[in-house]
Amino acid sequence: MALTTNTALAQLQPSGIRRITAFAKQTPGCILLTLGEPDGNTADVVKEEVAKSLAANETHYPPNNGTVELRRAIAAHMEKRNLAYGEDEIIVTCGATEALFAALSSILNPGDEVLVPTPAFGLYESIISVNRATFVPVDTRPTKFQLTLGQLEAAATDRTKAIVLTSPNNPTGCVLDPRSLDAVAKFAKAHDVFVICDDVYTSLVYEGVYKSDEGVHLGFASCYGELRDRIIVCDSFSKPYAMTGWRLGWVAADAPISAQIAKMHQYMVSSVPSFVQRAAIRALKEDVAPAREVYRGRRDYVLARLREIGFDVVEPDGAFYVFPSIEKFGMSSDEFCTRLIAEKGVALVPGSCFAAEGFVRLSYCCSMENLEEGLNRLAAFVQTLEQRFV
Numbered sequence: 205m206a207l208t209t210n211t212a213l214a215q216l217q218p219s220g221i222r223r224i225t226a227f228a229k230q231t232p233g234c235i236l237l238t239l240g241e242p243d244g245n246t247a248d249v250v251k252e253e254v255a256k257s258l259a260a261n262e263t264h265y266p267p268n269n270g271t272v273e274l275r276r277a278i279a280a281h282m283e284k285r286n287l288a289y290g291e292d293e294i295i296v297t298c299g300a301t302e303a304l305f306a307a308l309s310s311i312l313n314p315g316d317e318v319l320v321p322t323p324a325f326g327l328y329e330s331i332i333s334v335n336r337a338t339f340v341p342v343d344t345r346p347t348k349f350q351l352t353l354g355q356l357e358a359a360a361t362d363r364t365k366a367i368v369l370t371s372p373n374n375p376t377g378c379v380l381d382p383r384s385l386d387a388v389a390k391f392a393k394a395h396d397v398f399v400i401c402d403d404v405y406t407s408l409v410y411e412g413v414y415k416s417d418e419g420v421h422l423g424f425a426s427c428y429g430e431l432r433d434r435i436i437v438c439d440s441f442s443k444p445y446a447m448t449g450w451r452l453g454w455v456a457a458d459a460p461i462s463a464q465i466a467k468m469h470q471y472m473v474s475s476v477p478s479f480v481q482r483a484a485i486r487a488l489k490e491d492v493a494p495a496r497e498v499y500r501g502r503r504d505y506v507l508a509r510l511r512e513i514g515f516d517v518v519e520p521d522g523a524f525y526v527f528p529s530i531e532k533f534g535m536s537s538d539e540f541c542t543r544l545i546a547e548k549g550v551a552l553v554p555g556s557c558f559a560a561e562g563f564v565r566l567s568y569c570c571s572m573e574n575l576e577e578g579l580n581r582l583a584a585f586v587q588t589l590e591q592r593f594v
């Protein structure tokens with residue numbers, strides 16, 4: 205009998221972002237506005253804790269869910285967002301990637317449907333299909349990346365199991381407004397579905413409506429505590445603390461759900477490494493505000509330039525992305541990005557990578573110098589496209 209592999213994996217496509225980045229890297233002098241990670245480095249005070257952990261021989265198997273000290277620190281951190289999770293309801297994971305994988309794999313059965321507002325980060329679709337469930341896109345392009353109850357109801361069936369919320373969003377940078385959150389709450393209550401809150405950018409919100417007494421942005425999980433039994437929060441050290449390479453995140457959920465997620469986590473990775481856990485506690489003490497203000501300044505600059513060039517763009521309120529429309533140029537997002545690299549030496553990510561044709565993602569995780577030059581090149585590209593129509 206022939207050897208076969210998991211057919212669910214055969215359907216997965218290699219990441220489009222990787223393909224475009226590889227092409228850009230082969231193009232001499234190309235400016236990359238494609239990166240989804242902070243351009244700064246992890247703070248020295250955080251890195252120093254790793255040396256201390258190693259010196260103290262924190263090199264043995266740690267508890268599966270993370271050390272109690274770290275889980276307590278995460279619980280205290282979440283409390284600043286009015287999120288009350290006990291240390292036993294928190295699992296430290298290998299980034300939000302594993303948090304999302306463990307969370308979705310713990311609730312999905314084959315044939316279940318998961319609503320994903322699009323544009324969306326590509327990881328969700330892959331995790332859903334590996335679990336032999338169905339990815340159901342809810343297109344938010346017509347509603348300026350916000351959600352309505354009508355959109356959710358139109359996508360619902362008796363197999364709908366969960367909805368994934370990403371606010372601020374990758375790739376749009378948009379924050380879900382109170383009406384969107386309310387629509388999700390009504391829907392989740394009426395249909396008994398899980399709400400997976402991918403909160404990896406939640407510390408990077410410039411303008412949000414709901415704020416705690418300390419001025420911290422409050423997302424879905426904070427505002428709808430009464431739905432705690434069906435909310436799963438996934439978060440990460442990657443984006444706020446410039447710790448993408450540490451592969452550290454967490455998932456928090458009501459005790460019966462977190463107990464299931466803990467099993468998945470145990471059998472997949474056992475635990476995150478021992479000697480990074482003290483450093484993670486130190487990271488949570490870092491003030492994210494200075495980095496956020498840098499991003500805000502870049503956001504303002506990029507938005508003004510894009511509008512001056514003539515792009516139609518919804519103002520992002522967080523993360524470090526903008527997602528302008530390219531619809532008027534009459535070409536696919538893939539062709540737009542490929543030609544932009546080849547003809548002008550600047551790389552953006554096609555909207556098709558986020559299940560949203562007609563748009564491109566620009567990441568402003570880079571120096572102002574690169575942003576200025578990248579946008580000059582983009583303006584020149586648009587000029588050549590517009591000349592075609594004269």
Ligand SMILES: Cc1ncc(COP(=O)(O)O)c(C=O)c1O
Pocket residue numbers: 240298299300301302325370373374402404439440441442448452453
């Ligand atoms: C929306 C979103 N969720 C999750 C992740 C994964 O983050 P981590 O580095 O914590 O695995 C990313 C990374 O780009 C992301 O953009």
